[in-house]
Amino acid sequence: MIDSIRERTERPLAQRDATHDPARKSWVASANTSETDFPIQNLPLGVFSTDGTDPRCGVAIGDAVLDLSAAFAAGLVTHRAVTESSLAALMAQGRAASAALRAEVSALLTQGSPAQAQADALLVPMAAARMHLPATIRNFSDFMVSYDHCLRSGRRRDPENPLPPAFRQLPVAYHSRASSVRVSGEAVIRPHGQWRRQDGTMQFGPTEAMDYELEMAIWIAGDNALGAPVPMSAAPDRIFGYGLLNDWSVRDVQRWEMPPLGPFLGKSVSTSVSPWIVTAEALAPFEVPAPVQDPPALPHLDSPWNRSNGALSVRMTAAILTARMRAEGMEPFLLTDTQFADMYWTAATMVAHHTSNGCNLLSGDLLGSGTVSGPEEIARACLAEINQTGAVTLPTGETRRWIEDGDEIVFRGRAEAPGAVPIGFGECRGVLQPAIAWPA
Amino acid sequence: MIDSIRERTERPLAQRDATHDPARKSWVASANTSETDFPIQNLPLGVFSTDGTDPRCGVAIGDAVLDLSAAFAAGLVTHRAVTESSLAALMAQGRAASAALRAEVSALLTQGSPAQAQADALLVPMAAARMHLPATIRNFSDFMVSYDHCLRSGRRRDPENPLPPAFRQLPVAYHSRASSVRVSGEAVIRPHGQWRRQDGTMQFGPTEAMDYELEMAIWIAGDNALGAPVPMSAAPDRIFGYGLLNDWSVRDVQRWEMPPLGPFLGKSVSTSVSPWIVTAEALAPFEVPAPVQDPPALPHLDSPWNRSNGALSVRMTAAILTARMRAEGMEPFLLTDTQFADMYWTAATMVAHHTSNGCNLLSGDLLGSGTVSGPEEIARACLAEINQTGAVTLPTGETRRWIEDGDEIVFRGRAEAPGAVPIGFGECRGVLQPAIAWPA
Incomplete structure (x- = not known):
């Protein structure tokens, strides 16, 4: 498959x-x-x-x-x-x-x-x-278009049917929170949250399962009127450019709150974006064919251009720098090394799907690709996937199942293609700060 | 129960x-x-x-x-x-x-x-x-706090466990779409969408299951900084006022797209709000005790004020006026007659929960209460609940399972309490227009 x-x-x-x-x-x-x-x-x-x-x-x-x-x-x-x-x-x-x-x-x-x-x-x-921030975020929608991410995270819920039912028919997405999007470098505070412990008791306090998700940010150009869908033929021109996005995720909260309306407080703590937008024009040499889809996409999510040029060859990495590593002058330790071109749905299909009901996408709107995981072990693009095979051991001897206070997560991206000068995305960084004292 | x-x-x-x-x-x-x-x-x-x-x-x-x-x-x-x-x-x-x-x-x-x-x-x-519109909507979050709505809609998914797992522990919510919120009176266009038919084939075309949801709109005053939760003691003062909200819903699309990330295109076609905001000050005489919760809410979602004054006694109605009824000079036909005070979670708990992870709620943000259904037959506040007992027969002899082209949905609200002059919310209206021809 x-x-x-x-x-x-x-x-x-x-x-x-x-x-x-x-x-x-x-x-x-x-x-x-x-x-x-x-x-x-x-x-x-x-x-x-x-x-x-x-x-x-x-x-x-x-x-x-x-x-x-x-x-x-x-x-x-x-x-x-x-x-x-x-x-x-x-x-x-x-x-x-x-x-x-x-x-x-x-x-x-x-x-x-x-x-x-x-x-x-x-x-x-x-x-x-x-x-x-490149622009005030008016609306932020987050997709989930990695087959391997869905496969790994879905197996926990339903080993027999890990993929969302609609995964092969449309780019699955949810509305996310615009107000909490921040530029790279701004600290993220360990949030309080509510979840049910395995023994059935309720818990409210600082999360015990803070995670990153390595995603591509997609910035929208132009506006379509409410009620006017953007067909696939026009969808590529609605993409202004790309950046890196850390969809900080609170796994204990998220798992408890999700059924049936999806993630809410698990995703609205903070979302970090890289400050430099690599334009769609700059990425033209890195366009590659979209993955072959089985079954083929319905006509409103398909186009010849998308099949030949809809994906982008961008290598994306995530690394961690703990407080101890920082004190010892070490480099960040690589956690994820993955490829954006492996996503099952392209950015153009996200635009076409999002507007297919007439929803108005506005200039400056932000789309997240969802976790960019690939099939390789090193291409697990969040700790929830990585720790399925055990905790990570760092060069200091420290281990991590989830992000700890003082840890910095560092994303990088680089577009590469034969015969083209490689271009980079800069960095998207954020340090996790300790939880606040709960207000009286 | x-x-x-x-x-x-x-x-x-x-x-x-x-x-x-x-x-x-x-x-x-x-x-x-x-x-x-x-x-x-x-x-x-x-x-x-x-x-x-x-x-x-x-x-x-x-x-x-x-x-x-x-x-x-x-x-x-x-x-x-x-x-x-x-x-x-x-x-x-x-x-x-x-x-x-x-x-x-x-x-x-x-x-x-x-x-x-x-x-x-x-x-x-x-x-x-x-x-x-009273203000440009910066963020729109939609809750689901009606016990009876959850019971009825959940029975379709899981007759044994109809309530969301977290329903009695927190006000369940999802991020919804800000760009498609419109003021009462603006037309709504029947959207295209994708869903799977009962025979397993995929469908893309105009929805066959357009619905309304009768909700309360809650407008936010003031701002809290990212990372600074609003405790229950301060939550009531973050509510500027209330209005009526029609969360137009596309049921065939919604049911197909929801698992596991929640509603997306089923909710972003359009959301209608009434133009007049009844201020929290005006509603003081209509404050009533919140429903008794079992189990009791965790401390961060509880306060003495909320228990004694957190709910609001507002009678809310939805009615339908078909094109034929309009031509015959008839009044709208009552579909729903319900009471906002019956909601399991209050508006103050929505503010406290929403910000409990540090999420910044901004002035002008919009919260939807979710469908305001009650236990009575007439208190079913959307067609998905109403048509569980069969299609509605209108005075013209027309029947409705879902909204048809040309139908107008009319919401009204009225706060009532002993010894107080009743105050109204005006109307929230919208006519469903036929689907567009799909763009070439």
Whole structure:
């Protein structure tokens, strides 16, 4: 069964334009190294501030940020939307605007640009930039499109029928909480919650089962009116870009509260997103065929483009850094190494399904892919899957079934394809803080 | 079992102030009739416009609307927040602000007010007012706190264990969709959706099972920071006011998509809310003891105030008006007549539970109570419950298992208590329009 999901035709490279040319170099030297997440082929968008300045839009290039608001004021880019304190205005203008901006910024930062001196003065060292949420989240929907995640988590509930009944017919999803989405780096507080212990007694107190879920964030461009579904032919153009998302999960609470209306407080403690949005344009060289589906998707969730280009080849990792590891100067320990292209449903099908009842998806809305687990042992993308085979032993000798106070979870992502310059997603990080004293 | 839920201590009237005085009359004559929803003891808040004017805040009084923005400009009320085009700014200021505004407006509209002539010039006939959403919905969470609704709908899934496992331990809820909330009067389009037919074949097309759910809308005042739970002692003050809410439901889609993550497209087609928010202050005389809970709620969901005053005595009705009934000049036919005070969990427990994990509830957030069903036959508050005993036969001879194209669903609500002037909620209406042709 897993084999049929992973079966694909040959992966062709999507059409590229000059902004993807592997020979293109930037006059920002740090963007030309093989280690950087942010070569000139990437140009992800974010919102940043520096000490004493207001948040504004920027582009990551090597180890610097180009101030787009200042670049507009200097006449170097022409999209007034980048002068806002969030990317919402640009997202509202749709994909044509972000593609045109990409072309302008790529030319500006390429070696030999006549405006190099002017633009160089508008660079901010990334170490001096404080990152903000790319946009205020208006709506957040979280999907569950990993076959292997469903298989492993479903076996606990029903060993005979682990997959949700509708899993092969539609991208399963639930509405999640917009107000608690936070940018990478903001702490997460161990929540209180209620659950039933195995002996049947009720418990209310700090969770004993805090988990991460390694997910892809999908940011929406443009708006459809309520009552106007987005067909598959138009769905790809509703995707502004991608980032990393940690869907912090409270497993004891979640398991107790879920039947029949789904997760609620188990998911609304906090959701962390990476600050840089890798645009759909930047990811064109990493488009690969969608997994073969069995049975075939119904027509409203199918398109030739989706079959040939609907998936994205992005390697995603999760690692843990405990307080002791940090004190001993150690690197984060790898927990998960997985591949976004393995998801059973693509981002375009999420958009088409979500709007198929006429629901209005708004610019700046956030979709989560759900836990990006694959069939390999190392591709278990949350501790609930990992600890099914026992606790993790860390290089310090510490063991983990769940996240402990002081632990930091670090996500990274990197798009890779033959003949293309790899591009990265930066990081999505968060440290778990101890529970508060319950208010009197 | 039902008896224990409905057992209460004697229902005392909550403390009232002068604004609740049954002897108080308005110089607006239509506010002094026994039929009006909007006597001077009510003073609900909403957002309205008239032909060629912008949306602004108003108060309903009899068959008129007092323009609060103009009243501020004339120096008749002192809260600048009412000059906004939504109630969000007033909601953000918390309950003290809305209580002070109520006292001002009550004095202004009472017989003998020295400012009567000035205020009279600021009245707009309600028939000329177009109503808008009270505020942009930032987050919408929908609860399920009716014992009788859970019992009836759960029996279909599991006759032996119809209640959700956590039902008696916490107010069960799910995140719902904010972008598709609309004000009363806006049409609802029969949605397309996917489900599995009884013969096992998959179906995608216009739903064959469109339903209403008669719910109470609960509007949130003030904000709590992420990570800062609202204890029961502070929860009542986070409730700005109440309205009617139709949680339009797509039953074939919902049943197919729900396991295990809960409802998604079955609930995001549209949600209708009544335009007038009856404030928590106005409802003080209608506070009654919460139902006795068995087992007792855990301490974080319990308070003396909640036990004595946490429930609200509001009679709620749903009626249907088919196209043929409309053509024949008939009145809407009563489908549901139910009582909000019967809910197993109160609005204060919803706030305390929702924030118990640190989730930030924001001013303008919307909570739905879930279907307000009671034990009586007429208190079945959705067609999925009603049609368990067969189709409804209407006075025209038409029958209904589900809502048909052209049918209008009409909700009304009225708070009643001994010795108090009854106050109404106005209406929440919506007509079901035919499905669109699926986009090519």
